[in-house]
Amino acid sequence: MASLLRPAPRGLFSWRGYCSRGTQGRLSAGFVEALKAVVGSPHVSTAAVVREQHGHDESMHRCQPPDAVVWPQNVEQVSQLAALCYGQGVPIIPFGTGSGLEGGVCAVQGGVCVNLTRMDRILELNPEDFSVVVEPGVTRKALNTHLRDCGLWFPVDPGADASLCGMAATGASGTNSVRYGTMRDNVLNLEVVLPGGRQLHTAGRGRRFRKSAAGYNLTGLFVGSEGTLGLITAATLRLHPVPEATVAATCAFPTVQAAVDSTVHILQAAVPVARIEFLDEVMMDACNRHSKLNCCVAPTLFLEFHGSEQALAEQVQRTEEIIRHNGGSHFSWAKEAEERSRLWAARHNAWYASLALRPGCKGYSTDVCVPISRLPEILVQTKEDLEAWRLTGTIVGHVGDGNFHCILLVDPEDPEELLRVQAFAEQLGRRALALHGSCTGEHGIGLGKRQLLLEEVGVVGMETMRQLKATLDPRGLMNPGKVL
Numbered sequence: 001m002a003s004l005l006r007p008a009p010r011g012l013f014s015w016r017g018y019c020s021r022g023t024q025g026r027l028s029a030g031f032v033e034a035l036k037a038v039v040g041s042p043h044v045s046t047a048a049v050v051r052e053q054h055g056h057d058e059s060m061h062r063c064q065p066p067d068a069v070v071w072p073q074n075v076e077q078v079s080q081l082a083a084l085c086y087g088q089g090v091p092i093i094p095f096g097t098g099s100g101l102e103g104g105v106c107a108v109q110g111g112v113c114v115n116l117t118r119m120d121r122i123l124e125l126n127p128e129d130f131s132v133v134v135e136p137g138v139t140r141k142a143l144n145t146h147l148r149d150c151g152l153w154f155p156v157d158p159g160a161d162a163s164l165c166g167m168a169a170t171g172a173s174g175t176n177s178v179r180y181g182t183m184r185d186n187v188l189n190l191e192v193v194l195p196g197g198r199q200l201h202t203a204g205r206g207r208r209f210r211k212s213a214a215g216y217n218l219t220g221l222f223v224g225s226e227g228t229l230g231l232i233t234a235a236t237l238r239l240h241p242v243p244e245a246t247v248a249a250t251c252a253f254p255t256v257q258a259a260v261d262s263t264v265h266i267l268q269a270a271v272p273v274a275r276i277e278f279l280d281e282v283m284m285d286a287c288n289r290h291s292k293l294n295c296c297v298a299p300t301l302f303l304e305f306h307g308s309e310q311a312l313a314e315q316v317q318r319t320e321e322i323i324r325h326n327g328g329s330h331f332s333w334a335k336e337a338e339e340r341s342r343l344w345a346a347r348h349n350a351w352y353a354s355l356a357l358r359p360g361c362k363g364y365s366t367d368v369c370v371p372i373s374r375l376p377e378i379l380v381q382t383k384e385d386l387e388a389w390r391l392t393g394t395i396v397g398h399v400g401d402g403n404f405h406c407i408l409l410v411d412p413e414d415p416e417e418l419l420r421v422q423a424f425a426e427q428l429g430r431r432a433l434a435l436h437g438s439c440t441g442e443h444g445i446g447l448g449k450r451q452l453l454l455e456e457v458g459v460v461g462m463e464t465m466r467q468l469k470a471t472l473d474p475r476g477l478m479n480p481g482k483v484l
């Protein structure tokens with residue numbers, strides 16, 4: 001088998017050593033033939049354009065293409081691919097839809113990118129148990145389309161139409177998580193192909209229970225593992241009933257503090273708000289222009305309530321009282337589906353609205369999360385820092401979770417501005433840590449936040465993570481260079 005790889009110059013991981021000197025290693029023709037023998041010729045590519053497409057995500061991290069891309073069609077093929085690559089010391093990089101924002105799919109040491117989008121079946125729907133089993137290529141929109149007629153839905157919504165297993169891999173969340181939780185709360189079981197090819201069912205094969213006290217929480221270990229521990233080949237997900245009625249609203253505030261105070265008071269009053277999103281005045285202005293809205297250019301909350309007609313009337317009344325008490329104004333309620341979609345489409349297009357502020361620039365999104373009581377402080381500091389660092393940025397956030405994004409606009413041809421953006425993002429991460437928060441609420445660590453992870457979890461936390469990684473992936477070939 002060793003002959004399947006090009007002769008390597010030196011060392012235990014010499015193939016990787018060869019790649020890490022800056023030139024992408026090339027797989028031997030024999031190795032590529034072995035990949036084709038597993039998945040079939042049409043499902044393997046070494047074409048430069050295909051490798052380039054798979055060497056980057058939506059982030060600003062430099063494109064680092066893999067040496068080959070493969071599209072397995074079932075879990076047995078994934079197992080065989082993992083065994084083949086692992087046996088040969090070839091890095092394995094799982095690929096969902098490439099919508100990640102932390103460079104998670106960059107092939108920093110070359111290797112084989114395993115694109116899982118051709119495994120896209122919904123394997124099992126159990127409406128009476130509120131659960132569904134999906135293959136890794138199923139996206140959240142495809143799942144919700146499939147569920148349309150059964151009165152259930154999957155609420156975790158990162159904006160992009162990401163793959164559900166990619167979302168499990170990054171521990172994703174989004175606008176609905178204040179009410180329905182993140183991927184961590186909504187994954188019941190995972191089927192994972194471990195680096196050497198063995199298949200693991202994190203909660204036991206076929207199990208879909210809501211609670212268990214049986215041993216270590218292996219499902220929790222793999223949610224957020226960013227492809228560094230294994231390839232997720234199926235996920236059992238928790239579903240929720242579609243609410244009887246929905247109302248959305250926007251309202252403007254005189255200050256950031258007033259908007260956040262309202263959020264805290266709404267949560268303290270136990271109003272079961274389904275979405276509560278903050279947009280600063282720069283973001284609101286950008287959304288008005290991009291999505292043809294006519295909202296007041298001020299710190300703004302976008303809200304949504306789910307429930308019965310009667311429950312909604314109470315929630316809306318209580319919320320209005322709280323918001324008025326905090327100086328909120330310019331209420332606009334949207335009851336019709338079309339009107340609500342327009343509002344939320346504008347919120348979901350916030351990234352593109354931000355990019356339109358400086359045409360030709362790229363976006364870089366931070367995603368710190370702090371205890372909600374510290375949110376006004378960090379938002380105000382962030383706005384001051386933007387000015388001090390002479391950067392253009394919008395602020396938008398899942399304020400009910402204490403999580404917000406500062407979307408920075410940067411000219412990719414300006415190395416000095418790139419450095420300033422990087423320094424600003426690091427400083428923001430450290431501010432969040434100092435306020436008992438996290439450097440990443442939802443995008444993950446990927447390539448760029450490894451130092452901040454160390455500062456967040458401490459030396460012993462990091463060592464424990466490294467030991468777990470070494471146990472599952474002793475050769476360090478699963479998505480190397482990420483997280484740790």
Ligand SMILES: Cc1cc2nc3c(=O)[nH]c(=O)nc-3n(C[C@H](O)[C@H](O)[C@H](O)COP(=O)(O)OP(=O)(O)OC[C@H]3O[C@@H](n4cnc5c(N)ncnc54)[C@H](O)[C@@H]3O)c2cc1C
Pocket residue numbers: 057058093094095096097098099100101103104105116136157158159160162163164165166167168169170171172173174175226227228230231232233351442443479482
């Ligand atoms: C406009 C925009 C808005 C966004 N907003 C949000 C948001 O609000 N909240 C949020 O959480 N995210 C957000 N994201 C980021 C992104 O959508 C999520 O990180 C998503 O979970 C990535 O899923 P994916 O399928 O695209 O994964 P990819 O980008 O393909 O991969 C991401 C990581 O997961 C690994 N991976 C992928 N699939 C698997 C698998 N089957 N098994 C093991 N590892 C795997 C990859 O190796 C990589 O490390 C946004 C992205 C964009 C472009």
